[in-house]
Amino acid sequence: MKKIGLLGCGVMGTQIALAIDSGKIPGILTHVYDDSKEASSELVSKLNNKPEIVENSHLLSSHSVNIVVEAASQNAVRDDGLSILQNKRDFMIMSVGALLDESIYDILYDACDHFKKTIYLPSGAIAGLDGLKSIKGELESVSITTTKHPRSLKGAQFFETSEINLDSIDSSTVIFEGNARDAVSLFPANVNVAALVSLSGIGSDKTSVKIIADPDTDKNTHHIEAVGKSGKMIFTIENTPDPENPKTSRLAILSAIETLRQYCSDDIQIGT
Numbered sequence: 001m002k003k004i005g006l007l008g009c010g011v012m013g014t015q016i017a018l019a020i021d022s023g024k025i026p027g028i029l030t031h032v033y034d035d036s037k038e039a040s041s042e043l044v045s046k047l048n049n050k051p052e053i054v055e056n057s058h059l060l061s062s063h064s065v066n067i068v069v070e071a072a073s074q075n076a077v078r079d080d081g082l083s084i085l086q087n088k089r090d091f092m093i094m095s096v097g098a099l100l101d102e103s104i105y106d107i108l109y110d111a112c113d114h115f116k117k118t119i120y121l122p123s124g125a126i127a128g129l130d131g132l133k134s135i136k137g138e139l140e141s142v143s144i145t146t147t148k149h150p151r152s153l154k155g156a157q158f159f160e161t162s163e164i165n166l167d168s169i170d171s172s173t174v175i176f177e178g179n180a181r182d183a184v185s186l187f188p189a190n191v192n193v194a195a196l197v198s199l200s201g202i203g204s205d206k207t208s209v210k211i212i213a214d215p216d217t218d219k220n221t222h223h224i225e226a227v228g229k230s231g232k233m234i235f236t237i238e239n240t241p242d243p244e245n246p247k248t249s250r251l252a253i254l255s256a257i258e259t260l261r262q263y264c265s266d267d268i269q270i271g272t
Ligand SMILES: NC(=O)C1=CN([C@@H]2O[C@H](COP(=O)(O)OP(=O)(O)OC[C@H]3O[C@@H](n4cnc5c(N)ncnc54)[C@H](O)[C@@H]3O)[C@@H](O)[C@H]2O)C=CC1
Pocket: 007, 008, 009, 010, 011, 012, 013, 033, 034, 035, 036, 039, 057, 071, 072, 073, 074, 075, 076, 077, 079, 094, 095, 096, 123, 124, 125, 126, 188, 189, 190, 192, 193, 245, 247, 248, 249, 252
């Protein structure tokens, strides 16, 4: 069985760990780490098969795990990605926005090649990346519009310099329009999906992103439009937010679990 190390013990990390513990993912969770000791202890208390809590993130990949699963933050990808690959572990990333920093992308890309390891990027909170990847070379335009309740956007770096006050928004309001590169750095915990769309399609400078705060929605909605020689693709995903962390959609958690299940299984793989 594959051995798994988990980096990040919040909402998503906990659900991934429970899926391993219940046997839904046929692997063994051997080590976990979170900057918050409380988060890692709370996660371990929920499991029958208790993993070891390591003292720092680098110790995760120095143990003999097959893969480290990141469900933490873009900073975790930046700080720990290279050492995970250097220790010859595969790496699954949920905070995909970190890869829109070209220097990080290039370092991790080269490390995969050099150490013969693979980075897995689950589809997260969206669908349609299979089609987008296939028409990559023929794309003319790609856009993604993300609509969330203002409470799901709280805490984003964007608001440190913007005059927009989320608490005073009383109808659907466009709060950001720009490219994916700027979007993921200003909303690092909200639009990792824009990074996935960029990396599958025409890149972060050419991928247009719109973010809407809508006090009347109870969904995290992502609407993607891609136009190319092969035709037009339109995807709208209306996600149920996680009750504990409304920034994160249930689909993103299920996508992480399914990707890890496939990684740990020898079976039929469906889709592009
Ligand atoms: N790819 C996608 O479609 C999606 C990606 N995400 C991303 O997945 C990640 C996890 O999401 P949630 O579990 O909902 O967040 P969360 O906030 O519930 O949990 C994150 C946990 O990671 C820990 N953490 C943060 N930085 C760390 C670091 N550098 N080292 C160690 N621990 C660290 C925090 O203490 C916290 O316990 C977030 O970055 C989120 O933005 C979320 C939804 C969709």
